[in-house]
Amino acid sequence: MTDPYVTMGLAADASDEAIRLRYLELVKQFSPERHPEKFAKIREAYESLKDLDTRIKYRLFEAGQRETIQGILEDMTCQTKRRRYSLAEIVSLSKPS
């Protein structure tokens, strides 16, 4: 997921202060030492949203630039309800198509 609002779990109309507080909260939760990748994503998202200037620039010149079909496919999979399988179905699942 590349949308910085989604990465930070924020509404699109979040204020500067709300964004900053959420960032601090997330940094506490995902410290750079223990979660370097997650932290890098949070940091990057925060850099895009930290003030009105960066938010507008992001919306005008960058929004959606990192969307990929692969990402859409992954999220589609996540959003798909998990169906249950019989033994035969599970076995057929692992056979080459």
Add this chain to the structure above:
Amino acid sequence: MAAKAKFQLDLPTLTQRLQRARNEGRTVTALELAREAHKRFPSPDHQSVYRDVLMERGDQLLREGRNAEAAQLFVNAMPLATSPEFKALLAEKLAAVGMIAQARELFASLPAGVPGTAVAGILVDAALIKGPPGKAELSADLHAGFDQILQAFDHSAKERDDDARAALQPIGLQSPFLEWKVFLRGLLAYYAGDDAKALENWQRLEPKRTPWRLSAPLRSQIDPVFREAQSSDTQQSLRKAFQRSQGNTLTASLEEIHRCLNDKKKLSAGFRLAKQVAPVLQRDYPKLLPRLAYCFFWAVVDKGVPDHLDLFADVFGSAPDDSPDMHRLQALATEMRGADAVSHAAWQAFEHWVLREPQNWPAGQTNFVRAVIWERMGCNAKNVEEETDAKLTPDAETCLRRSIELAPGRLQPHAILVRELYESEDAEKRKSAIKAGRELLAHFPDHVTTLVCLGHLYLEQDKPELAAEFYERALKVNPLERRLRDHLGRAHFANACRLATGPVLISARKKWVLNPAEFRAALEKALAFMEGNKTYLLCRWAFLEKQIKDEAGYRAAIDRALAVPHQRVAVAYGLWCESARAKLKPALRKPYEQAFLDALQQSTTVEEFLSLAETAAKLHVPRFPNQPALEKSAQAALRKVPLKTLSEPQFETFCKHLNALGADTFWGQVCEEGLRLFPRNVGLRLGLVEKALKGASRKRRNWSTIYNMKTMLEKVRAHWAELPKEQQEKYTAQIEACEEQLRDLQGPDIFSRLLNFGFGEVDEEDEDEDEEFY
């Protein structure tokens, strides 16, 4: 038969060929040769080799999915199963290909003590894969476990999870069904959405066993580490298997779209596919449709043609956050292709739309959005002006001023405008940079770059007091910056000179006459702040004192300069230059010239020569009367430096001063001499590149010189890479500046591309795109 016998290989040749075939993975040939060796020269070793080759061939067949042939091969190998280890191995293989009866036969013949649990597990796996009919192929003692697993599957498929767990309860830790129990527990957690628990179970599975393989398509959906550890082909097939099980038809279409988006020739086909997919996506996954639109949006920006705008509108309606005519998309796409005028017009049209339809933006932000767009236009126009000397309408200054007007509190447009005006060659524009800078400082009083710019501009306008004020403010914000201290020192020095001799001559002198301490205080401040050798400054001080007829002051300044070691020749040269600057009559200047020549007559040390070079370099700017003649004398003196006695740092220092002095030919000679003695020195080699760049011109470029410079710069980089990190920092900025200059010199034309300068790959597609879009 005779002919066959004639061509029979002897044992060494047979062994050699067999080994080569095995090494090269030719398992069919290897098997034939191993069989022949086993038949003709029976021995335990040959039998062992034959068994190994059989297994290798069987494994290859399994990898190729030829299970039936592999099964036949393993059955044929059964007579060779004389050792317990090979029996266990073969039983595993037979079970894996579904030959449960034969596997059981071998398994039963294993003596006690041989580890057979793996075989039992694999037998169980093979039976369970066959479903209920598989039960008959297992021994009676395994029937209960078999039934429990089938029951658990049945319950879980019917959402009776508790019953499934209860069915698994009797399966113990030693049971060959344990793997299946663990797999099912993971599966139940997966159905319940407890991915952590599902993974906890699936991570415990044995990779050789079937449950591990069965878990893979589901596990890859919830375990990114597991997914990324697989090859891309495996990842794709796992995802496909999963999507197939979900009955999702969108996947294939989206994957095809993915391929189309990566190929600019297939972008239109991608739009056609998207038109079919969009309604389904909107119905089933409404949140994903805007994301698909963005994928196409940026694909059009990157590789689209104008027709794609209509296709985009046809599939997705308008582009996200764009005007109905998609001016933003047009502007970004044309910007990407360097169609600056079209892009400029598109941004303007978009800005008008933002003004007309403010409801698309949060309340009160419309002007801010417009300001950001004007800033973008300003930057684009500035780049065009810098690169092509052409002007867009409106020009950069107008765009940036408009941006500031709309949102005065934004730093960027202010800073870009100040820089634009400051760098202009137009005197009027440089003057207006002061006003723009002051406006910026009203909002951002600590903006160091602007404070320094204003300092420079006031110094240019001969207002050193004001310049010093701005440098001081900058130094307060950034007290560790040495260059700021030097700027401040120069401002104080200029102020001191102005107080005595500047354009405001009468009032300044009067002021000075009334308060001589002010003049000297300014010089003291200059001495305190300016970096490096200060002989030239003290010589100027001495002459200022002389001009106001204070002989004691004159002598004191000279003594102060001479108090620093190795300044004898430099002081003599400095005073001679000052006598010229003060426009003394030739007769009055003569003693100073003589003093310089006398100083040179005495034995001059290397350090004295280096001080002379530094002083001459510092006196090079600003200009003074008769300067070329004096500098010629200084250069002639410097040519007497015994180069072979210079140390490596002295060579670098000497070259630096010669560069500043503008003695380019001599500078090049010294660099070359230095490199002969210190061939790995980065500074000297860089000096040669800088010298070559100084003489090069883009309008009359010489490709062979450029190629030589490129080669030299590559050597510089190579030697630089060998330096310790702390020494590397000394040259980094200088090297980058040279690379930038060389890139600029090389220009965008095809000849420079042919030279492949190594500053990035040539993207031939960009060339095509330029022609395709507008």
